Amino acid sequence: MDRFLPLLLGVWQQACRNIRIDASAEAIAAVLARRLPLDHLLIRQLDPARAQLAMLAWTGQHAPPSTAETTSPGVELEPLIAWCGTRQVVRGPAETVTRRLPGLLPAGLCGNILAGGLVLEGQVLGAAILATEQPGRFSQEHEPMLAALLDPLAVAVQNDRLVRELTALREAAEADRAKLLARLGRQDITDPIVGAEGGLREVMHRVELVARADTPVLILGETGSGKEVVARAIHGRSPRASGPFLRVNCGAIPPELADSELFGHERGSFTGAAAQRKGWFERADGGTLFLDEVGELSPAIQVRLLRILQDGTFQRVGGERQLRVDVRVVAATHRDLGAMVGAGQFRADLWYRINVFPIDLPxxxxxxxxxxxxxxxxxxxxxxxxxxxxxxxxxxxxxxxxxxxxxxxxxxxxxxxxxxxxxxxxxxxxxxxxxxxxxxxxxVAASDPATTPARTPAQKSEETRDDTGETLDEVVRRRIEAALADCLGRIEGPFGAARRLGVNPHTLRARMRRLGIDWTRFRPLRP
Missing domain, CATH: 1.10.8.60 (Helicase, Ruva Protein; domain 3)
Structure with missing residues (x-):
């Protein structure tokens, strides 16, 4: 074994120096050629899940220009996987090795073969194949030499796999970031929010107040008003800013998959659960989970959501172990959750839990x-x-x-x-x-004062008056107060002023705050 040490050290150095297999294979082949009659070094990767044996590297003067060749359809890989797991070295003519281990050698490879399985921490990674075009040049003394080299070769394969996975994750993250910015209509995630010093001044003030706390936030606003932008502003100003921010569209989750999507599942917990899967809460651990359209969740999921909000614990579907996460929840909805609670469509206890700090988005x-x-x-x-x-x-x-x-x-x-x-x-x-x-x-746009649309700067001035001499705000105040009087101060529900005026209750409350209208004045006096 001592006589192999210089060769073994050289292979280890090249395996650790070059993290991409194409570079490390060339460098390792050059080291091996000093002691072995080597014309080709082939590194093949096993993917048992896909029943595939892929070519990672093929060095040598007559190597093909591409290493994308994989096993032919129909080749049974179980014997090959079992052989790789034993780390047994096989030696002989290419024809003999092919008969013994079908699928190991690529088409067109001939000569004398010396091959061994690559295993790291009990996981079968693939095989290393040494080939010489002159028959009979590998001898029995070369077998222990290759056996000693299988560990650094396995590390080279593992390094290559990890760097490919990291590259894929980075590319996926960049793609997700580009999609997010496109959806938000922004060039950079740190772009200032348009309107922060204008119509969103009060909203941003409330964002600054609550961001540093870990309090649940409920963002109320109409569809398309920018609730996700506000949720990201809360996350970006919080101590969790360096953690993940994940958005879940609750209305897009099929009810039968909601448990798995939010809380994850164990392998084999249901048909199609081929592997363990982390849910949204686990993936958001240490960060913020934005539950968009939370009013669309089914009653069963509302119960489980309430539990995780109360103590941070949950179980994956099919699991028995209690798991704990540290997640801040920011919820949003365009629906009137208060009315849904009254109608029995949304749990009152969950409503109180997520409505700790509401933000009305105009x-x-x-x-x-x-x-x-x-x-x-x-x-x-x-x-x-x-x-x-x-x-x-x-x-x-x-x-x-x-x-x-x-x-x-x-x-x-x-x-x-x-x-x-x-x-x-x-x-x-x-x-x-x-x-x-x-x-x-x-x-035409001004026909409903309670939902008065945007006007030109001159039109929207409080000093602008209509033909009766009233300002626009005076007209709106009069209409709202009349509706409150007819509805005895009630804002929400089928007999509320919001329904009478045809606006969202949150929109009406925001307008009442701006105009200084006190709804309690219209409640009937108690005897």
Whole structure:
């Protein structure tokens, strides 16, 4: 064994110095050629799950240009896997080795073969094959030499596998980041939030208040109003900012898979559970889990969600062990959870648990001062994404955008601007065409004072008065107070003022706070 030490040391050095198998195989083959009659070094990787034996490296003067060759369909790998696990060295002509171990040698390889299985920490990784084109040049004394070299060769295969996995994870993370930024309409995750100093000033103040605490947060707002952006702002300003932020669309999870998606499952716990899987809560450990559209969860899942919010413990589907996670939950919904609790559609105890610190996110029509900056930002990003010259909205475009009520909120504004950029094809933004028949004139858009849409800067001034001499805020206040009086101060529910005015209760509360309307004045006096 002592006579193998210099060779063994040289192979170990090359295996640890080069983490990619293509580089390490060439360097190891050069070291081996000093002591062995070597023409080719082949490294093959076994993937039992896919029943596949792939070629990782093939060195030598006559090696093929690509190492992508794999086992032919129908080749039985069980005998080959068993042989690799024994770490037994096989030697002989290529024809003899092929008969003994079908599938080990690639097509076209001939001459004398010396091969052994690669095993690391009990896991079969593949096989190392030494080949010489002249028959009979490998002797019996070469067998213990290869047996000693199997460990560094296995480490070289493992290093290559790990670096490939890390590369795949990095690429997947970059792809997810690009998709996220595209969905949020941002160029960078640290971009300032448009409207933070305008219509979202109160929202951002509440974000700053709650971010440093670990308190559950419930973000209330209409669809497309930017709830995920606010949730990420909370995470980014919290002590968990370096941890994961995961978003779960509760409305998109099939009820039968909700348990597995949120809490994970053990292998064999149900048909198709081929491996253990971590759920969203485990993957968010140490970070923030954003439960979007939490009102869509089924009653059964609400029970399990309540438990993990109470003590941080849960069980995977099919598991018996109690697991614990440290996760901050930020939930969001466009639905009226208070009314759902009253109707028995949402658990009251879960409502109290997630509603510790509510944040009302105003609709876009309630913060018209943010529309010009948003439209400009979306226009620049659309131009960059589409490869077009940057074109900004004209004053006439802005007037149309400000007059439109934006039922789809920020998401709709982003879509309209991108559509306008596509239609303009780099010449201009075709905002009128992009809005199409949805563009409302200011007179039509103002028909419902409780849902007053964005106006031009002159129109939205509190000093602007209609034909009766009232300001716009006075008209809105009068309509809301009349509805509260008719509904005896009730805001939510089928007989509430929000239903009477045709608006979301959270939207109505936000408007009442801005106008200083006290709903308790309209409650009947108790005797």
């Amino acid at each position: 609709a876009l029509r309630e913060r018209p001062q943010d529309i010009p900056a948003m439209a400009t930002s979306f226009a620049l990003r659309a131009a960059a994404r589409l490869g077009l010259p940057p074109r900004l909205p004209t004053p006439e475009d802005m007037e149309r955008l400000l007059a439109y009520p934006w039922p789809g909120n920020v998401r709709e504004l982003a879509a309209v601007i991108e559509r306008a950029a596509i239609l303009g094809n780099g010449r201009a933004l075709e905002v009128p065409t992009a809005l199409g028949g949805n563009a409302a004139t200011p007179a």
